[in-house]
Amino acid sequence: MKTYGEINERIRRKKAVVYTAEEVIDLVRSKGPEKAAEKVDVVTTGTFGAMCSSGAFLNFGHSDPPIRMTDIRLNGVEAYGGLAAVDAYIGSTAMRENSGEFGYGGGHVIEELIAGNRVRLRAWGPGTDCYVRKDIDTYITLDDLNEAYMFNPRNVYQNYSAATNTLDRTLYTYMGKLLPRMKNITYSTSGQLSPLLNDPHLETIGGGTRIFLGGGEGYVAWQGTQYDTAAPERNGVPVNGSRTLALMGDMKQMDHDYVRGMDVHRYGTSIAIGVGIPIPILNADIMKRAAVSDEDLYTTLVDYSVTEKGRAALGEYSYAELRSGTVDYEGHKIRTSPLSSYRKARQVAEKLKDWIENGEFLLTEPIFRLPETGTVKPLEVRR
């Protein structure tokens, strides 16, 4: 048994023993969870994939004369201006109109700001006695902004169903290009490295947990939207989409290596973000769960040619099977594609490990626990 305080003391003295969620698998296999828990202080996780429910609050500062911006475009992408005069929220899936063959959206704007690029700001307002200006056209950079922080209502989905397509035509979905007649399967997770798969019941991750977000420090702000605890489990871990986190972090600390705009063909734009969460190894149970491997993690295969409500499970596959490149479905071999980058996920976990080993990143005990129960309600269409 260890406490947060003891672990942080070891981090401060640069004596903490840190493993990534991938490295720790073999250690726990050979030593057992009790012995491993005595040795290891922190396990770092990582993921890098599409997180559509993401965006950023920006404050532009006041021009002279000032404007109350109600209609705002950043590189042609709409940002929400229904806030105070020069505050805005830009969401990852907002798309530039007429962006042509290659979609350009909020995710790209956020990426460009983080990369230090100039972004064109155009805004219009009603013109009032206190905000006389009615329009503005200028260029901004991240440095110019007073504040720029990501606030992502739903990130790091705890598991996610794999997708296939039984129709006789190609489907272009947010789960990627799905070839006809189940010719391929896509899945989106870093599996054994994934944050919420390594602490499945959120024993250590909660409100206020300090994390790696997009290359900088961030925090868990709240439970994510569509937070669900009702998913069936296998080996103590949900087998489809379940818990989620709302995350926030300072964009000025971020690195565009870990934040990339996406254009998902015929779906729209999104953003890929690198997220890493440290798991303090307080006891052997936590150690055991953080050492879960792709062989023991399963996901459900669903058909994206039918609407969500009618989606029957076509099967369950382990991430080891999915990651092997082909899986067997009723005697047929189906090829698989990951949609989240395992290389980047590993890079995130390694980077977070470096920070902790160098004494630059202390762990936080959650200020509040996230809900133990949560269900996702459908939207009823009423007349």
Next chain:
Amino acid sequence: MIQKRYKLRFSDDNLQESVAYILVSKFNIQPNILRAEVRDDGGVMVLEMKGTQENIDASVVYLSDAGISIRAFDKQIIKNQDACVDCGACISVCPTRCFTPDPETWEIVLNYEKCIACGTCLNACPFHALSLPL
């Protein structure tokens, strides 16, 4: 026997040449037409030739003399390494299995030998990292 890939451009004057027949009958080449299209500015063909070095060289000279522009085409798909994040969305859509993850690093490696320039992967990449200039 070696195998080489070329991009051929045809003008209005030679658009109807039966390239494959000539290659087989004159030069004992096994041709494999990977792609052929007629566009506003003429025709384009991506052609794979299998044969001896000597015969392939002779074919290239012959086609060139016939007024068909011919050049080596061995890196059909261009991968922008800065844009690529190694997600792997391209892996399962490629009919010839060009994309394989390095089992150690999980970098997605493009095997140009297998690429038939079909372009199926292009719109599967959400990071616009792949292009096929024809």
